[in-house]
Amino acid sequence: xxxxxxLTRIGWLLLAVCVLTLLSTAVWGAxxxxxxxxxxxxxxxxxxxxxxxDRTVALNSSFTKMILEEEGRRMHFNxxxxxxxxxxxxxxxxxxLMDQDLRNIVHPLLRPDSAVExxxxxxxVLDAGHGGKDQGTRGIRRTxxxxxxxxxxxxxxxxxxxxxVVVQMTRADDTYVALSERCQKAQRYGADVFVSIHANSTAxxxxxxxxxxxxTSPGCTGTISSRPDPRSYAGNRKEPxxxxxxxxxQKGVLSCTxxxxxxxxxxxxxxxxxxxxxxxxxxxxxxxxxxxxSMLNDPRYREAVANGIARGVLxxxxxxxxxxxxxxRTGRKARVTDHGQM
Numbered sequence: 001x002x003x004x005x006x007l008t009r010i011g012w013l014l015l016a017v018c019v020l021t022l023l024s025t026a027v028w029g030a031x032x033x034x035x036x037x038x039x040x041x042x043x044x045x046x047x048x049x050x051x052x053x054d055r056t057v058a059l060n061s062s063f064t065k066m067i068l069e070e071e072g073r074r075m076h077f078n079x080x081x082x083x084x085x086x087x088x089x090x091x092x093x094x095x096x097l098m099d100q101d102l103r104n105i106v107h108p109l110l111r112p113d114s115a116v117e118x119x120x121x122x123x124x125v126l127d128a129g130h131g132g133k134d135q136g137t138r139g140i141r142r143t144x145x146x147x148x149x150x151x152x153x154x155x156x157x158x159x160x161x162x163x164x165v166v167v168q169m170t171r172a173d174d175t176y177v178a179l180s181e182r183c184q185k186a187q188r189y190g191a192d193v194f195v196s197i198h199a200n201s202t203a204x205x206x207x208x209x210x211x212x213x214x215x216t217s218p219g220c221t222g223t224i225s226s227r228p229d230p231r232s233y234a235g236n237r238k239e240p241x242x243x244x245x246x247x248x249x250q251k252g253v254l255s256c257t258x259x260x261x262x263x264x265x266x267x268x269x270x271x272x273x274x275x276x277x278x279x280x281x282x283x284x285x286x287x288x289x290x291x292x293x294s295m296l297n298d299p300r301y302r303e304a305v306a307n308g309i310a311r312g313v314l315x316x317x318x319x320x321x322x323x324x325x326x327x328x329r330t331g332r333k334a335r336v337t338d339h340g341q342m
Contacts, residue, residue: 036102038068038095045110050095057088057095064110068095073223074263077109080251081263085220100217108240109247113323115240119278120192121320123166124313125185127271128153129198132176137201139287141294145199146174148296152284153197155306156313163314179270186275192320193245193313194279196271199296201288208289209260212250213281214242215273216266223265233268234276241278248315249280253308257301259285278316282309 038050038057047059047066059066067076073084084105086098097106108115128149130136136145150171157167168189170182177185186194200211215235216222235242246264254261262283272279284305285292295301 036097036099038097041097041102041106052095066106068097070095075105077247078251080247080254081261082109082247083223083263083265085217085266100220104217104239105243108243112244112319113326115244116278116316116320116323117327119238119241119320120190121317121324122192123168123190124160124193124195124317125168125170125189125191126153126157126160127170127182127186127194127196129196131171131174134176137199137287139201139293139296140205140290141297143287143293143297145201145287148199148284148287148302149197150174151299152302152306152309155303156195156197156309159306159310160313163310165314165317180274182271183274186277191275191277193316194271194275194277195249195309195313196269196279196281197309198281198283200283200286202286203288205288205290208286208292209262210250210253210257210285211262211283212246212253212264213267213269213272213283214246214264215239215275215279216268220266222267223263224267229268233273235268235272235274235279237276238278242272242280244319245278245312245316246280249282249309249312252310252312252315253282253284253305256304256308256311 038059042048042050042059045061047061047064051058051060055070055072057068057070059068065076065078068074068084068088070090071087073087075082075084075088082105084098084101086101089096128146130146130149132146134146136149138144150173153169157169160167168185168191170185171177182196215233215238216229217239218232218236219228219230221228243264250261250264253259267281269281272281285296287293287296296305
C-alpha cells in the first residue's frame with residue numbers, strides 16, 4: 001500500500017511534468033509563430049537586404065518600401081500604415097515576423113494576384129452604419145453618425161454604379177437594421193465585396209484621422225482589444241482579400257482627403273467576423289473632434305471621402321477582374337506569383 005505522503009510526492013511530480021510540458025509547448029509555439037526571418041523574406045520577394053536603424057527595419061525594392069518597428073505592430077507599406085497581428089520580434093541581428101502576418105498581410109500586399117484568384121467582382125454591398133433608433137455616435141455639435149454614414153454610402157453607390165458595378169445597400173433610408181441582418185442581407189445579395197461605413201468617436205477631442213478595419217487572424221489580438229480568440233470565423237476565410245481591400249480603400253481615402261492616416265487596423269466586429277466575402281469597415285473621421293465634425297458636415301468633404309472609398313473598391317475589383325481574365329485565357333490553370341515559396 002502506498003503511503004499518502006508518497007502519493008503527494010507523486011502528485012507534485014506529475015504536476016511539475018505537466019507544467020514543464022506546457023511551458024516547452026508554449027516556447028516552441030512562440031518560436032514557430034516567429035519563424036519568418038526578414039532576411040529570407042527580402043530574398044524571396046526580390047528586396048535588397050533589410051536595413052535596420054535603431055528601432056526600425058526597412059525593406060526596399062524598385063516599387064515597394066516597407067518599414068517595420070521593433071517590438072511593435074506598425075508597418076508602413078508604400079506610405080500607408082498597416083497594423084500587424086503581432087509584434088515584430090528581434091533576436092540578435094535577426095528580425096522575425098509572425099507567420100500569420102506574412103501569410104495574411106505581407107504576402108497579399110506584395111503578391112496581390114494571389115489574394116484574389118478565387119474572389120468575385122460582380123456585387124458590392126454598402127453598409128451605412130447605424131440607422132433608425134440606433135443613432136450611432138453624436139458629435140460635439142450634435143451631428144449624428146447615422147446621417148453622415150447614409151450620405152457617404154449613397155455617394156459611394158452612385159460612383160460605383162457609374163462604373164457599371166452592381167451595388168446593394170443594407171439600408172437605403174433612416175431605418176434600423178440589426179448587425180446580424182446586415183450580414184444576412186450581404187449573403188442573400190451574393191456579395192463579393194462588403195464595405196461598412198462609420199464615423200468615429202473617442203473621449204479625447206484632439207484625436208483625429210481616418211482608419212479602416214479588417215478581420216483579426218485566429219489566436220491574435222485586435223488593435224482595439226487585448227483579448228485573443230483562437231476561433232476561426234467566416235471572415236477569416238478571406239483574410240488575404242480583406243487585407244488587399246482594406247489597403248486599397250485606406251489608400252484611396254487618404255489620397256482624396258489628405259486626412260491623418262491612423263492605419264488599416266484589425267478587429268472582430270460582427271460585420272467582419274460573419275462576412276463570407278472580402279470585407280472592410282471604414283471609420284471616416286472623428287465626430288468627437290470639432291474640426292473633423294465640421295468637415296464631415298460639409299458635402300464637399302463627404303464627396304471626397306466617397307471618392308476615396310469608391311476608388312479603393314474599384315482598384316480592388318480591377319485587380320480581381322484582371323486576374324480572372326488571365327486565368328480564363330490560360331484555361332484557369334494555377335498561376336505562380338511568388339519568387340519562391342514562403
